[in-house]
Amino acid sequence: MSDLIPYLFWEKQEGQLCAQHCLNSLLQGELFTAVDLSVIARTLDQAEQAALQEGALPGQVIPNPSIKSQNMDDSGFFSVQVLSEALKIIPIGSEQCEGVRGHPDDEIAYICNLHEHWFCLRKFGGTPTRWYNLDSLLRGPEWISQTYLGMLLSQLENDGYNIFVVRGTLPISQADEYAAEHPEPLGRTKEKSHDDIDAAMIEAAIAASLENNSSSSSPISNNNQQDSEKSNETSIDEIRAKRLARFG
Numbered sequence: 001m002s003d004l005i006p007y008l009f010w011e012k013q014e015g016q017l018c019a020q021h022c023l024n025s026l027l028q029g030e031l032f033t034a035v036d037l038s039v040i041a042r043t044l045d046q047a048e049q050a051a052l053q054e055g056a057l058p059g060q061v062i063p064n065p066s067i068k069s070q071n072m073d074d075s076g077f078f079s080v081q082v083l084s085e086a087l088k089i090i091p092i093g094s095e096q097c098e099g100v101r102g103h104p105d106d107e108i109a110y111i112c113n114l115h116e117h118w119f120c121l122r123k124f125g126g127t128p129t130r131w132y133n134l135d136s137l138l139r140g141p142e143w144i145s146q147t148y149l150g151m152l153l154s155q156l157e158n159d160g161y162n163i164f165v166v167r168g169t170l171p172i173s174q175a176d177e178y179a180a181e182h183p184e185p186l187g188r189t190k191e192k193s194h195d196d197i198d199a200a201m202i203e204a205a206i207a208a209s210l211e212n213n214s215s216s217s218s219p220i221s222n223n224n225q226q227d228s229e230k231s232n233e234t235s236i237d238e239i240r241a242k243r244l245a246r247f248g
Helices: 002-007 018-027 034-054 080-089 146-158 174-181 188-215 217-247
Strands: 093-096 109-114 117-123 131-133 142-144 162-167
Touching (some): 018 109, 018 117, 117 146, 131 146, 142 146
Antiparallel strands (some): 093 162, 117 131, 131 142
């Protein structure tokens, strides 16, 4: 439903900065820039370099991280380790989802990744009817029903996506506050009731029509027969009158 969209923070895809867009959409604010994530990536590179040097054998050549980072590239792509470290700053965390659970709407958010693309699915106001797809490649945020959430996650897994469950407490946003005050998306109940009313009216009309046809079939048949007989009698009388007038 679109009533929550004006309150949502969403970033449109820019270059290859989908990891940045994913984090900011998840946290509902412009909390991370490409520079921030680059700093985290470099820190990870240095930590990985130190670990490699510590465990290196004598004479073993260790790649220089300044030549090529394993956690980012010039296009704006960042690794899952960068996103994981960024979430610890908030602090919240994530863990890989091993198959979609029976009640995926119990979680607070999901981070989805395929190759170099990242996006998040997030719940607002703590209500299971308030899930949104905040993918930066979309035209805008898209509402997800409880039923469709499980189907979407299953489809993403089948398509090869890595799905991470977000753990912890997300910052309360304006959209969360609005969703908490309006747990049921505005227009949803109204639309359903209209559908039910329309369906009931159609069923009633059909039933009434069938009932009328059934109950009135005999009178109509009798009336038609009587009208036909009267018409025949009138036609005979007219013929007789014309014959008498002409021939006497």
